Amino acid sequence: MSQEDIDASEAPLIEHLIELRTRLIWSVLGFAAAFIFSFYFSTQIFQILIRPFQWGTGIDPKLISTELLGFFIVKLKIAFFGGLFIGFPLIATQIYRFVAPGLYKNERQAFLPYLIATPIFFVLGACLVYFFLLPVAITFFYSLVSDIPVELMPDVRAYLDFVMMLILAFGLCFQLPVILTMLGQIGIVSYDQLRSGRKFAIVGVFVVAAVLTPPDPISQLSMAVPLMGLYEISVQAVRFLESRRKKAEAARDAEA
Numbered sequence: 001m002s003q004e005d006i007d008a009s010e011a012p013l014i015e016h017l018i019e020l021r022t023r024l025i026w027s028v029l030g031f032a033a034a035f036i037f038s039f040y041f042s043t044q045i046f047q048i049l050i051r052p053f054q055w056g057t058g059i060d061p062k063l064i065s066t067e068l069l070g071f072f073i074v075k076l077k078i079a080f081f082g083g084l085f086i087g088f089p090l091i092a093t094q095i096y097r098f099v100a101p102g103l104y105k106n107e108r109q110a111f112l113p114y115l116i117a118t119p120i121f122f123v124l125g126a127c128l129v130y131f132f133l134l135p136v137a138i139t140f141f142y143s144l145v146s147d148i149p150v151e152l153m154p155d156v157r158a159y160l161d162f163v164m165m166l167i168l169a170f171g172l173c174f175q176l177p178v179i180l181t182m183l184g185q186i187g188i189v190s191y192d193q194l195r196s197g198r199k200f201a202i203v204g205v206f207v208v209a210a211v212l213t214p215p216d217p218i219s220q221l222s223m224a225v226p227l228m229g230l231y232e233i234s235v236q237a238v239r240f241l242e243s244r245r246k247k248a249e250a251a252r253d254a255e256a
Helices: 003-040 042-049 051-057 070-102 105-143 156-173 176-185 191-196 198-212 217-255
Strands: none
Touching (some): 003 070, 042 051, 042 156, 051 105, 105 156, 105 176, 105 217, 156 198, 156 217, 176 191, 176 217, 191 198, 191 217, 198 217
């Protein structure tokens, strides 16, 4: 190989590295801006996050902090959580803009809906936690101490960790139909595979629910049942994609 060939092969690599650097810079800037925004409004965000406690107990929230830097650490956690949550669309867009030049036009058109669906399903999972699971779980836990002379005053950091863990867990698990449908579209999984693997999926769903949720049956079922519903939606979505693909292939064969 001549020196000219080596230089020609190095040029695209350098261009890709420059493009990667640009996308990483934009992603970091987006996360940093969302982090600063969330830190500035962390008190207001915290007021929103403790509302499920009020809905579940029927009393005004009374949380405690046993450390001098306790609430400052809480504000940092809220800022980090908000940075990921708010900055995700920009980060996902930068990932898409990095890989899009290497895709064919039809592949870009096929990939774009999943880019849009990802944050939508994450928000759906977060809303399920915020408006349903958290109040139900808190009601259950509060009922355990409501009949005895114990005043429930959770630690602010423990409560926030509990809330953010559930929101992130459900948001990530709600990516299941997005991932399976995308894998079905590119041919890695099929409708028959998903249908025959349903019994293994059920076991996997309950294992994931047991790991990601608090150790009570209400929380675990609250995650497992929606996940099974999402799995069934994924199965039918892959079935629809395969049917549409077969019709398109039949139409091309008929034209030929």
